[in-house]
Amino acid sequence: MKFNKVVVSIHAHPDDTEAWCAGTLKLLKNKGYKIVIVTVTAGGMGGIGSDEANTIDIRREEARKAASVLEADYHCLEARDGYLFDTEELRLAITSLLRKYQAGIVMTHLPMDYHVDHRVTCNIVEAATIVATLPNVPISEPAMEITPLLYHTAPLTLTDPIGAPIVPPHFFVDVNSVMDTKREMLQYHKSQQTLMKVMHKMDDFFGVVYQGNKDYGTMVGVEYAEVFWQHLGGGFQKDPVVQDELMEFVRKNN
Numbered sequence: 001m002k003f004n005k006v007v008v009s010i011h012a013h014p015d016d017t018e019a020w021c022a023g024t025l026k027l028l029k030n031k032g033y034k035i036v037i038v039t040v041t042a043g044g045m046g047g048i049g050s051d052e053a054n055t056i057d058i059r060r061e062e063a064r065k066a067a068s069v070l071e072a073d074y075h076c077l078e079a080r081d082g083y084l085f086d087t088e089e090l091r092l093a094i095t096s097l098l099r100k101y102q103a104g105i106v107m108t109h110l111p112m113d114y115h116v117d118h119r120v121t122c123n124i125v126e127a128a129t130i131v132a133t134l135p136n137v138p139i140s141e142p143a144m145e146i147t148p149l150l151y152h153t154a155p156l157t158l159t160d161p162i163g164a165p166i167v168p169p170h171f172f173v174d175v176n177s178v179m180d181t182k183r184e185m186l187q188y189h190k191s192q193q194t195l196m197k198v199m200h201k202m203d204d205f206f207g208v209v210y211q212g213n214k215d216y217g218t219m220v221g222v223e224y225a226e227v228f229w230q231h232l233g234g235g236f237q238k239d240p241v242v243q244d245e246l247m248e249f250v251r252k253n254n
Contacts, residue, residue: 001146003104003241005031010038010094010108010125011153012117013046013081014063015189019209020153021107022182023175024226024246025070028105030178031245035072036101039063040090040121041081048194058191066188069181073101084117086124092139094128099141103132103148105242110229112166113155126150130235149241150231156212158227169227171243172216172251176223183210220251 007028009017017025017037025035042063047055060076067074077093079085098106108125109118129150135143158166175182186206196205216225232238243250 004102006034006101006103007105008036008103012040012121013043014039014059018186022185023178024173026178026181035070037067037072038075040077041079042076043081045082046195062188066185069185084120090124091128096139098132106148107151110152112160152229154227170229172220172225172227174222174249219253
């Protein structure tokens, strides 16, 4: 089987891709992959001092600029931030995008992520991806030949919604060589610095993300790392494509 060299990163909010997997996306781009970044919402609740409509405009533009660093296409599915539901419309929209780009790899949140919008996004993406090869899906794009591989990215910490530890990641990616790119992308999301001070009492949201990458790196003996789980359940292929493509950067926590 041949998986196309296209990665579609689908997360709930602008800044999620940048926070959780931008370094790995840069490494894959360096290997010749096309990168597509999708946000299910525009993050309209994530504004302090601006109303929902204005916040949406700000965050869409932040996301577009961040995606441009990787020369990535950016799409927003325009669901409502904070009030995200798993709907047929969103499932079909994501399947349509996967078929349009002939995705080989899909990345999204964990099913046990701390944030409810993240968990809902994971459910939508899993459901939309698993039917990508089925001809009866009621969209105009023809069915794919191979179901894309599905990978899950880390939440803010390696804990579930009630604070219990999440099972160890399947693998870590050494992103030290591409941290400048990750920082450049995340720095576009300036609106979230103020939000995180209010919502999470974080004085420096970006710094917290980078410290998380350092903490993950310490677990496997590198300076900075991102972490992943491959979706190995029924209906999905098990080929370790990301692990093989990035073999020189992949680490395991033994």
